[in-house]
Amino acid sequence: MQLKSLNxxxxxxxxxxxxxxxxxxxxxxxxxxxxxxxxxxxxRQGCKVxxxxxxxxxxISIRYEAANGRRFHLGTLDCDEHILxxxxxxxxxxxxxxxxxEEALTLSIVSAxxxxxxxxxxxxxxxxFATAIAFDYQDTLDIFLKRTLYSICYNIAFxxxxxxxxxxxxxSFQKNYLEAERFGTTDRVYRRAVSELVKLDxxxxxxxxxxxxxxxxxxxxxxxxxKISD
Numbered sequence: 001m002q003l004k005s006l007n008x009x010x011x012x013x014x015x016x017x018x019x020x021x022x023x024x025x026x027x028x029x030x031x032x033x034x035x036x037x038x039x040x041x042x043x044r045q046g047c048k049v050x051x052x053x054x055x056x057x058x059x060i061s062i063r064y065e066a067a068n069g070r071r072f073h074l075g076t077l078d079c080d081e082h083i084l085x086x087x088x089x090x091x092x093x094x095x096x097x098x099x100x101x102e103e104a105l106t107l108s109i110v111s112a113x114x115x116x117x118x119x120x121x122x123x124x125x126x127x128x129f130a131t132a133i134a135f136d137y138q139d140t141l142d143i144f145l146k147r148t149l150y151s152i153c154y155n156i157a158f159x160x161x162x163x164x165x166x167x168x169x170x171x172s173f174q175k176n177y178l179e180a181e182r183f184g185t186t187d188r189v190y191r192r193a194v195s196e197l198v199k200l201d202x203x204x205x206x207x208x209x210x211x212x213x214x215x216x217x218x219x220x221x222x223x224x225x226x227k228i229s230d
Contacts, residue, residue, distance in 0.1 A: 001132035003054065003081040011131050022128055026083070029114040030054065035106050042084060042107070043099040049088035052110040055079040059102040063181070073181040074143065076102055083110065086133060147184045152193040154225045155183050157202060160212055161222060197221075 003026055007016070015022070031051075036042070042053055045065060060082075062074040074097070088095055089112055119126045146155055180190035194210065197203045202221055204213040212218055 001083050001086050001129070001136050003083055009131060009135065011127070015128060015131070018124060018128075021122070022125060025118050025122055025125055026054065026110065026115075029110045029118055030108045031111045031114070032109040033106065034109070035104060036101050038101060038103050040101045040105075041098060042101060043095045043097070045095055045098045047095050049085045049095050049112075051112050052083055052085040052089055052115065054108040054110050055082050055084065055105055056108075057081075058105040060084075060105070061100045061102050063098040063100065064096070065098070070184075071181045072147075072184045073178060074140070075182050079105075086129060089115065090129070090133075150225065152183055152185055152189060153196050154222070156190075156193055156197060156210075157218055157221050158226075159183075160203065160210065161218055164212060164215075 003023060004019070042060065043049060045063075056079070058079050059076050060079060061076045064072045064074075066072075084099055085095070087093075119129075146158065150158070180187045183190060183193075185193075194203070194205075198205070200217065200221065201214055202212070202217045203210055205211070
């Protein structure tokens, strides 16, 4: 979730007016600031989360690995005052994902004990967490549902369209096998789906990067598969 003022939703005006309180309370809960190297694991799937992490800026990736060895990548996230570990803080569950630094990061450790006391002292903060977590939950669930219920071709096309509109919460990878994991499939199936979109004259590869070739054909392809209008 983002620590920054939420600019959408029912409480957007309220958070804008109370953003200084939220930031000041969270900063009072910071017990350590440190630099971690690229590819450092900030949280490991299946492990207990003792404290939260605040990343003011920098790139992370989020990954889940099933017991059968298959991986699902949510993609990369360009942090902008993002707090990590907030879900596990409230539930007490083990960490659900691997969260990995995609570059060297400066991060702050937020004490779970201090945050607990702050939430008791400032109930407004609990409402902020609830609102921010609700947005993250629905964005993430939307990604999972589309990956599950739609074809790989559709998901690749829809993902490109979301990035074109600049509304996608996460970004893509440069390597094919990581992109395949982002769509919950294998490298072979991913490449076959890309080839199909290329044959349909919807996308093209430019210096190894997948790009939209025909916006009209892309929109038509999405409409035919999703039955939605612009």
